[in-house]
Amino acid sequence: MSQYASVSQSHIPDQIDSSASLAVASLVGRVLLSAIYLLSGLSKLAAPAATIGYISSAGLPFAPLGLAIAVAVEVLGGAALIVGYRTRFVAAVLAIFAVATALAFHNHLADQDQFIHFFKNIAMAGGLLQVFAFGAGRFSLDARRT
Numbered sequence: 001m002s003q004y005a006s007v008s009q010s011h012i013p014d015q016i017d018s019s020a021s022l023a024v025a026s027l028v029g030r031v032l033l034s035a036i037y038l039l040s041g042l043s044k045l046a047a048p049a050a051t052i053g054y055i056s057s058a059g060l061p062f063a064p065l066g067l068a069i070a071v072a073v074e075v076l077g078g079a080a081l082i083v084g085y086r087t088r089f090v091a092a093v094l095a096i097f098a099v100a101t102a103l104a105f106h107n108h109l110a111d112q113d114q115f116i117h118f119f120k121n122i123a124m125a126g127g128l129l130q131v132f133a134f135g136a137g138r139f140s141l142d143a144r145r146t
Contacts, residue, residue, distance in 0.1 A: 019138070026137030030087070033127055034078040037094060041074030058105055073097050081131070084140020088132050095128035 044051045048067055055063040055070075073093065080090045102121035108114040136142045 023138035026131075026134075027084075027139040029127070030081050030084065030131065030136065030140075033094075033124065033131070034081045036124065037074040037078035037081070041071050041078060044071050044074070054105075060104060070097075070101075084136035084142050087136035087140060087142050091128040091131035095125040095132065098122070098125040098128065 044067060051067050051070070052063040055066045060066055074097075077090050077094045077097070080086060081094065098121040102118045102125075106114045106118040106121060109118060
């Protein structure tokens with residue numbers, strides 16, 4: 001038996017489980033998850049013609065409508081996630097959006113770049129499902145509403 005096996009964990013302070021640590025971690029996590037959506041949405045606004053061309057090149061119809069939807073989801077969803085407004089709903093929408101864009105735009109998995117982008121989107125959806133499951137945390141507008 002290891003010399004460490006007999007150490008009781010009840011004597012080790014568990015700072016990670018403190019309420020303040022969890023509240024800060026959930027806020028930082030929301031900010032980090034939102035960054036890619038905000039940057040992507042703003043870049044689409046900066047170059048709408050290029051984005052419409054990219055959407056069209058993927059074979060999707062109604063590219064201008066797709067641009068409008070993508071910008072709305074990414075910018076509004078990213079901002080709402082940061083401030084923690086209707087966080088569970090927003091996280092679910094962003095998770096669905098991440099999977100949908102992975103399937104529509106990053107489905108050529110033989111291309112290493114597309115492979116990485118596909119699984120990046122899947123990983124983002126996983127993180128967003130954690131937010132959906134556990135909520136925004138204490139530092140959010142949702143916490144003020146309850």
